[in-house]
Amino acid sequence: MRTIELLAMALRTVTGNPMRSFLTMLGVIIGVSSVVTLVAIGRGSSDQIAKQYENMGTNQLVVNAGGTGRATQLDYNELMQLELFPEFQTVAPTISLNGANIKYDRTQDKYNVIGTNDRYLPLMKADLAEGRNIAEADLDFRNPVAILGSEVADKYFGNASPIGEDININGVVFTIVGKLKSKGSNTAGTSIDKAVIVPLVTAQRVFKLGQIRTTYIEASSSDQLAKAQDFVKRYLTNKFKSDTGFTIMNQEELMNARIAATSTMTNQLISVAAISLLVGGIGIMNIMLVTVSERTREIGIRKSIGAKRRNILFQFLVEAVVISGLGGLIGLILGIAASYVWPMLSPGQATKVSWDIGLYSFLFSVFVGMVFGLYPANKASKLRPIDALRTD
Structure with a gap:
């Protein structure tokens, strides 16, 4: 058949x-x-x-540090000194306040607050829709200024401009100086659209936040990434007197x-x-x-x-x-x-x-x-x- x-x-x-x-x-x-x-x-x-990760660039490092005591804490001024070396282009230390109560007029909700410097937004490839970035003067004088992620701005102000308005974050008044364009989730799986950016030293003072946990570092080029990673590892090992208590990953490893x-x-x-x-x-x-x-x-x-x-x-x-x-x-x-x-x-x-x-x-x-x-x-x-x- x-x-x-x-x-x-x-x-x-x-x-x-x-x-x-x-x-x-x-x-x-x-x-x-x-x-x-x-x-x-x-x-x-x-x-x-x-x-x-391609949008973020391939020559970035993410440093996470944890521990108690001054010996295991990252110092902002010391971290910024890395920019003096040819292997490094940009350094953006950060601290976070998760689920902060943010109030404007009669609207109240919870969003994450990121304390950082003026390098953070360019390093994250986050663009301003209006207003300005955090300035060196904001860090020097601990100015209570804030930049809103796109979703946060839409929640409180809709289509109106938030620039110059005051919002209340955990009982502290901040003046809005910028609004970000929508970006979507970042490489950590979170979204800067749902965050509020404030000067790092201001966040440390008014929210009683402690040490810097995460620092984003951009090497001067992809060829310098390995040298920059090794440099940071030696620096932290010497500072912490140990090679534990911190992790360093580059973008490719994270991806x-x-x-x-x-x-x-x-x-x-x-x-x-x-x-x-x-x-x-x-x-x-x-x-x-x-x-x-x-x-x-x-x-x-x-x-x-x-x-x-x-x-x-x-x-x-x-x-x-x-x-x-x-x-x-x-x-x-x-x-x-x-x-x-x-x-x-x-x-x-x-x-x-x-x-x-x-x-x-x-x-x-x-x-x-x-x-x-x-x-x-x-x-x-x-x-x-x-x-x-x-x-x-």
């Missing part, structure tokens, strides 16, 4: 009982569509992360770490989704065993008129492969569709359809059908004609 005839017979069997065929395919459909969708989300997230974390989580989810394919394969085997039982007399008639064992084997094996293949094809279509719909349901979340993974998932679904269809097909081929014909 030719392959075309076997495929035609298999399709007639599938379409003859569409509900049972669909339920048989369901596990394969769910498995393939889940794999395609999850890979698209994972690769889209990885591309987003890479783009964020790779976040992409690796995203890939690990995606792979774990894919492993779970792949179980659906195996469950679908078991479902196919069960239905094919039922089909063999229902068509035992048909098998006996075919054998009695000359059908060989291999003909019966191929007939039922092709039916199993057609069922799993159709399920894989439907799952592939649904997975691709879900990949394009997902960004609409989750604004800011990008996806990237992986056609190679889609093809592999479809081929794997066909393989699953072949493996799990082999036992029922082999059982059908071994039936003796005389016994099969006696079955009602």
Whole structure:
């Protein structure tokens, strides 16, 4: 019997009982569509992360320090001295006040406050929509001035200009001198759009904040990044009298770490989704065993008129492969569709359809059908004609 005839017979069997065929395919459909969708989300997230770091530049360091006592505290003036060395371009120390109560008129909400210097916004590639940046004079005189992220400004002022207005941050009045353009999430996964920027020394004094925890450093060039990183490590090791209590990461390391974390989580989810394919394969085997039982007399008639064992084997094996293949094809279509719909349901979340993974998932679904269809097909081929014909 030719392959075309076997495929035609298999399709007639599938379409003859569409509900049972669909339920048989369901596990394969769910498995393939889940794999395609999850890979698209994972690769889209990885591309987003890479783009964020590219926008930040590749010659930056992020220094995080922690500990108690003066020996493990970063000093602002000492950090700024790094700019005197040729390896360094910009240094922006920061301190944070999370969930500060911010009030204007009758509107009150909680936002993060970042205390820093005039280098922070250029280093973060954050542009002003209006107003000015923090100035050296603000740091020298501890001026209570603030720059609002775009979402903070929209919350309190809408389309009106906030420049010159006063806001209350944890009971302290600050004058707004700038408003930022919308930027989106930064490389740390937070958003400067939802933050308020104030002079570092002002934040330390009025909010009683302690040591500098995070410092952003821009090397003079990508070629100088390794030297700058080594310089900072030696400086902190000497200052802390230990090589612990601080971490130094460059942009590439941070990017790779976040992409690796995203890939690990995606792979774990894919492993779970792949179980659906195996469950679908078991479902196919069960239905094919039922089909063999229902068509035992048909098998006996075919054998009695000359059908060989291999003909019966191929007939039922092709039916199993057609069922799993159709399920894989439907799952592939649904997975691709879900990949394009997902960004609409989750604004800011990008996806990237992986056609190679889609093809592999479809081929794997066909393989699953072949493996799990082999036992029922082999059982059908071994039936003796005389016994099969006696079955009602």
